[in-house]
Amino acid sequence: MENHICNRTVLITGASSGFGRQLTLDLLDYEVDLILVARSMNRLETLREELSSRTDRLVEIHALDVRDRQAVESALSDILSRHTVHILVNNAGLALGLDPVDQGNPDHWDIMIDTNLKGLLYVSKPVIAQMRTLDSAHVVNIGSMAGRMPYPGGNAYCASKAAVHALGEAMNADLLGTSVKVSTIAPGAADTNFSPTRFEGDTEKARAVYEGFTPLNAGDISHAILCVLNTPPHVNIQHLDIMPTAQRNPYLLHRNS
Numbered sequence: 001m002e003n004h005i006c007n008r009t010v011l012i013t014g015a016s017s018g019f020g021r022q023l024t025l026d027l028l029d030y031e032v033d034l035i036l037v038a039r040s041m042n043r044l045e046t047l048r049e050e051l052s053s054r055t056d057r058l059v060e061i062h063a064l065d066v067r068d069r070q071a072v073e074s075a076l077s078d079i080l081s082r083h084t085v086h087i088l089v090n091n092a093g094l095a096l097g098l099d100p101v102d103q104g105n106p107d108h109w110d111i112m113i114d115t116n117l118k119g120l121l122y123v124s125k126p127v128i129a130q131m132r133t134l135d136s137a138h139v140v141n142i143g144s145m146a147g148r149m150p151y152p153g154g155n156a157y158c159a160s161k162a163a164v165h166a167l168g169e170a171m172n173a174d175l176l177g178t179s180v181k182v183s184t185i186a187p188g189a190a191d192t193n194f195s196p197t198r199f200e201g202d203t204e205k206a207r208a209v210y211e212g213f214t215p216l217n218a219g220d221i222s223h224a225i226l227c228v229l230n231t232p233p234h235v236n237i238q239h240l241d242i243m244p245t246a247q248r249n250p251y252l253l254h255r256n257s
């Protein structure tokens, strides 16, 4: 793949696990500086050690809960006073529960909406303000097929991801006439820590999600993000759906018996 992002600084939220973690590792081949955000400092430190043993580039880590508006404002103010962020990957997110709306847990709804939607806005605001001054910049939002086609029990999660898709379009509208591209990537079923998180450690339920077919893995999504990032300056992939071959939409999933 061509390298259009050499010497850029990339800020990734949700870098401690799954797609975000894999992306940081794959970005080692692209000569970029990395600013990594997640809540778990332990996992970020382990990741930084692994990255630093393989590169001399900047690897900066920040334990940050994207739901905490004041903490995000303060951390981003510090980061942006020291670095120019050319690429923002808004990846932090989660699903909790899979109950019908009348049986849903409002605490779960708050966490999903605060993380997937409001956290994305909090992080994006100061970064995009700086990006407006740059010759080229790119925001990649991680949406979901759940946001394109809601499924039973997905209610608040699906709504939060539909909002991410709407935000991607709105950001592109806001940034008309600038060099800032905005891309939204919508993965289907991918085997990460997503399902263990959704089912709060119920490993049997989590494992059942991926039984009988080959799901996407973190490398597949990282590869898609790198493809989107490595387009020439005049090309803006605004939306990308990426599904396992066995899954054509959230309802159409072929499982081997």
Ligand SMILES: NC(=O)c1ccc[n+]([C@@H]2O[C@H](COP(=O)([O-])OP(=O)(O)OC[C@H]3O[C@@H](n4cnc5c(N)ncnc54)[C@H](OP(=O)(O)O)[C@@H]3O)[C@@H](O)[C@H]2O)c1
Residues within 6 Å of the ligand: 013, 014, 015, 016, 017, 018, 019, 020, 037, 038, 039, 040, 041, 043, 064, 065, 066, 067, 091, 092, 093, 094, 095, 115, 119, 142, 143, 144, 145, 186, 187, 188, 189, 190, 191, 192, 193, 194, 195, 197
């Ligand atoms: N896996 C799938 O099937 C799938 C499909 C479509 C879309 N997605 C989306 O892809 C994104 C990445 O998920 P994944 O599959 O890679 O799951 P994952 O392995 O559970 O990773 C989620 C990441 O988000 C971070 N995070 C969660 N809440 C956060 C918060 N409040 N503040 C900062 N970071 C937070 C987590 O780090 P900490 O816990 O350390 O904070 C972790 O690094 C999410 O937005 C998810 O909705 C996943």
